[in-house]
Amino acid sequence: MVGGVRATAPGGRTASPPKQDRSRATRRRLLSAAVACLAEHGWAGSTVAAVAERAGVSRGAAQHHFPTREDLFTAAVEQVAEERQEALKALAAKLPPAGSVARTRTIVEALVDLYTGPLFRAALQLWVAASHEEQLAARVAALEARIGRETHRTALELLGADEGVPGVRETVQGLLDMARGLGLANLLTDDTPRRTRVITEWSRLLDTALPPPPP
Numbered sequence: 001m002v003g004g005v006r007a008t009a010p011g012g013r014t015a016s017p018p019k020q021d022r023s024r025a026t027r028r029r030l031l032s033a034a035v036a037c038l039a040e041h042g043w044a045g046s047t048v049a050a051v052a053e054r055a056g057v058s059r060g061a062a063q064h065h066f067p068t069r070e071d072l073f074t075a076a077v078e079q080v081a082e083e084r085q086e087a088l089k090a091l092a093a094k095l096p097p098a099g100s101v102a103r104t105r106t107i108v109e110a111l112v113d114l115y116t117g118p119l120f121r122a123a124l125q126l127w128v129a130a131s132h133e134e135q136l137a138a139r140v141a142a143l144e145a146r147i148g149r150e151t152h153r154t155a156l157e158l159l160g161a162d163e164g165v166p167g168v169r170e171t172v173q174g175l176l177d178m179a180r181g182l183g184l185a186n187l188l189t190d191d192t193p194r195r196t197r198v199i200t201e202w203s204r205l206l207d208t209a210l211p212p213p214p215p
Contacts, residue, residue, distance in 0.1 A: 027065050029055040034076035038122035043129035048072060074139050077126055080119045081147045088114070088154050098160065099212065105203040107158045111175065112199060114151065115183025124187070151176060161210050171209050178202060 033055035037046040048069050052062040066072035091110050096102040114120065123144070130140035155172050156163055163169045182198060185191045 023065075026055070026057055026061060029057065030062055030065060030072065031076040031079045034072050035080050035118060035122045038073060038076070038125045039118040042125045043073075046073065046125070070136050070139060073122075073126055074136075074143055077119070077123050078143055078147075081123070084114055084119060085147075085150055085154060088151075088158070092158055095158070101203065101207065104159070104207050105199065107155070108175065108179075108199050108203045108206065110158075111151075111155060112179040112182055112195065115179045116186050116195070120180075120183045121187065124184075148176075159206065159210060160212075165211055168210060171206070175202060175206065 030051060033051045034046070037051050037054060041050070048062050048066070049059050051072060052059045055062070062072065066075060088110060091107070095106055126136075126140055127144070130136040152172060155161075155176060156168075159172065161168050161172060163172075178198070182191065182195050186195065
């Protein structure tokens with residue numbers, strides 16, 4: 001695309017996207033398909049062939065990007081987790097005013113949402129598989145530790161909480177543990193009514209428990 005006009009090859013044919021762009025697009029499709037497969041079919045039903053078919057690419061192309069099954073699924077969960085993390089950070093610019101009840105509730109809802117969607121379902125399947133497969137365990141443990149640290153740091157930033165104050169770290173970690181528990185409860189049935197009540201109460205508790213951020 002040059003100056004708003006798609007580039008054409010000699011003879012008037014539309015030029016193909018550069019090879020590097022096609023490769024990145026293929027990789028993105030594979031990662032999205034891998035998360036969807038894990039969330040819907042679990043580890044046992046998520047093969048490289050199934051992901052490749054869902055992504056609309058050949059199995060050979062999938063293995064070119066991700067030589068092993070473990071490479072594919074850990075990369076998929078990592079990629080989507082990073083995207084969710086960026087979206088969570090972007091929330092800071094759209095929050096209600098500091099000190100308002102609506103602000104805390106918006107933050108709590110956003111954190112809970114991390115654990116009630118396809119990404120959490122996919123990650124959970126990966127955890128279960130890692131508990132039985134030694135070659136996967138170390139990779140998943142390291143990945144989850146890093147994601148957990150980043151989520152905790154982002155929660156502190158959004159809440160304007162000072163981790164140096166005694167009890168703040170544990171309070172915020174309790175919030176994330178609660179959110180994960182709500183995600184587990186939502187796996188079997190729609191837990192929306194109870195989740196809404198819990199979010200309301202946790203928001204109130206946080207406003208009471210956390211020292212107000214400096215002006």
